[in-house]
Amino acid sequence: MITPWFKEEHEIFRKTVRKFMETEFAPHADDWEEKKDFPNWVFKRAGEMGFIGLTYPEEVGGSGCDTFYKAVFCEELPRSESGSVNMALLVQSDMASPPINILGTQEQKEEYLVPMIKGDKIGALGITEPNAGSDVAAMRTTARRDGDYYRINGTKLFITNGARADVITLAAKTDPDQGYHGISLFLVDTDLPGFSVSRKLEKMGMHASDTTELRFDEVRVHKSKLLGRENQGFYEVMINFQGERLVAALTAAAGASYILDKTITYIKEREVFGRPLSKFQITRHKVVDMICEIEAVRQYLYYCCWLFDQNRNPAREVSIAKVMATEMSVKVIHQCLQLHGGYGYMKEFKIERAYRDARLGTIGGGATEVLKEVIGRMEGL
Numbered sequence: 001m002i003t004p005w006f007k008e009e010h011e012i013f014r015k016t017v018r019k020f021m022e023t024e025f026a027p028h029a030d031d032w033e034e035k036k037d038f039p040n041w042v043f044k045r046a047g048e049m050g051f052i053g054l055t056y057p058e059e060v061g062g063s064g065c066d067t068f069y070k071a072v073f074c075e076e077l078p079r080s081e082s083g084s085v086n087m088a089l090l091v092q093s094d095m096a097s098p099p100i101n102i103l104g105t106q107e108q109k110e111e112y113l114v115p116m117i118k119g120d121k122i123g124a125l126g127i128t129e130p131n132a133g134s135d136v137a138a139m140r141t142t143a144r145r146d147g148d149y150y151r152i153n154g155t156k157l158f159i160t161n162g163a164r165a166d167v168i169t170l171a172a173k174t175d176p177d178q179g180y181h182g183i184s185l186f187l188v189d190t191d192l193p194g195f196s197v198s199r200k201l202e203k204m205g206m207h208a209s210d211t212t213e214l215r216f217d218e219v220r221v222h223k224s225k226l227l228g229r230e231n232q233g234f235y236e237v238m239i240n241f242q243g244e245r246l247v248a249a250l251t252a253a254a255g256a257s258y259i260l261d262k263t264i265t266y267i268k269e270r271e272v273f274g275r276p277l278s279k280f281q282i283t284r285h286k287v288v289d290m291i292c293e294i295e296a297v298r299q300y301l302y303y304c305c306w307l308f309d310q311n312r313n314p315a316r317e318v319s320i321a322k323v324m325a326t327e328m329s330v331k332v333i334h335q336c337l338q339l340h341g342g343y344g345y346m347k348e349f350k351i352e353r354a355y356r357d358a359r360l361g362t363i364g365g366g367a368t369e370v371l372k373e374v375i376g377r378m379e380g381l
């Protein structure tokens with residue numbers, strides 16, 4: 001449907017993404033989930049389709065599209081049936097690579113951003129540590145200057161794509177006494193001596209994706225790999241957070257909507273006590289409540305996309321969007337599972353997978369409580 005937000009070309013793109021997800025990824029999703037792995041060709045195919053570089057400038061191989069194309073892409077992602085692959089691709093396009101686009105030198109863009117957009121290089125974002133998640137400034141990984149090099153030492157935890165990445169967009173302390181003012185960003189090639197994947201972590205959901213602990217043991221990184229300005233990394237990462245949180249919110253709302261659609265089909269077919277589940281008023285009202293919540297969040301997300309395209313820095317609105325969308329999706333998918341009864345608990349209906357996968361939304365990339373603090377501060381509370 002054409003709306004003030006979406007033009008005909010967005011809807012044509014929607015059809016392309018939908019077909020791609022349904023035919024190229026979805027047929028493999030169960031297998032990938034079972035094997036707890038997926039092949040790296042997904043990056044290459046996504047790159048060939050232009051999905052990774054959607055909003056990047058044409059000079060670096062992107063398509064220069066507006067944020068509503070990103071919204072369309074996120075809305076069609078659930079049809080891959082693989083939250084794991086969706087997360088891996090979004091880490092590539094909206095977490096690991098944006099700092100290179102915003103801060104990178106021409107050489108850095110050519111060496112890293114261009115191949116990442118093509119899907120030839122895989123990226124990961126290394127910020128979280130065993131003792132520093134929400135509190136980014138508490139990180140202990142250090143990068144000490146040594147002539148023309150930095151020596152990096154430390155551990156990063158929960159890093160998506162960490163086991164397969166060619167490059168890590170890494171945050172480390174260049175001035176450990178300066179808290180927020182002592183963090184810098186680096187591009188660290190994973191074939192450098194001293195880098196290792198120390199653990200691949202077992203987790204509740206997103207089983208096919210690799211979530212890792214990474215070790216940096218005297219890793220020598222040339223000064224040309226410093227991304228942006230020394231000691232300004234925290235502020236530069238904060239800018240990146242808005243885009244990351246917007247796609248997290250868009251995919252959370254899309255996931256809820258996708259599962260609700262499946263649930264509506266199910267309750268029309270499933271008969272209990274002689275009539276379809278959908279013919280019970282309590283079921284209908286529950287479903288309509290969910291439709292109302294999804295619609296309200298979705299329209300707010302479109303407003304955030306519009307703010308992005310106006311080159312505003314919608315930190316307040318994106319924080320609100322991420323809280324609303326991720327909390328809503330956890331609640332909606334929980335109720336959808338309930339409406340499926342025992343079948344919802346079974347793997348074959350894929351509701352339980354969506355339920356487990358969605359749970360990450362309120363934790364990763366800024367937990368709900370942390371974002372409420374951000375919003376509260378902006379409201380002068």
Ligand SMILES: Cc1cc2nc3c(=O)[nH]c(=O)nc-3n(C[C@H](O)[C@H](O)[C@H](O)COP(=O)(O)OP(=O)(O)OC[C@H]3O[C@@H](n4cnc5c(N)ncnc54)[C@H](O)[C@@H]3O)c2cc1C
Pocket residue numbers: 091124125126127128132133134135157158159160161203206211360363364365366367368369370373
């Ligand atoms: C599957 C997965 C993939 C991830 N991928 C990446 C990645 O690719 N790169 C990366 O750098 N990180 C990644 N993360 C890390 C993620 O961003 C962090 O888990 C998140 O920021 C929370 O940090 P933490 O786990 O250390 O929790 P903590 O900071 O220890 O917080 C624990 C809980 O305390 C509460 N809390 C925290 N602060 C406050 C506060 N100020 N007020 C009130 N309550 C508070 C919240 O409920 C929070 O969930 C990933 C995590 C997961 C689970």
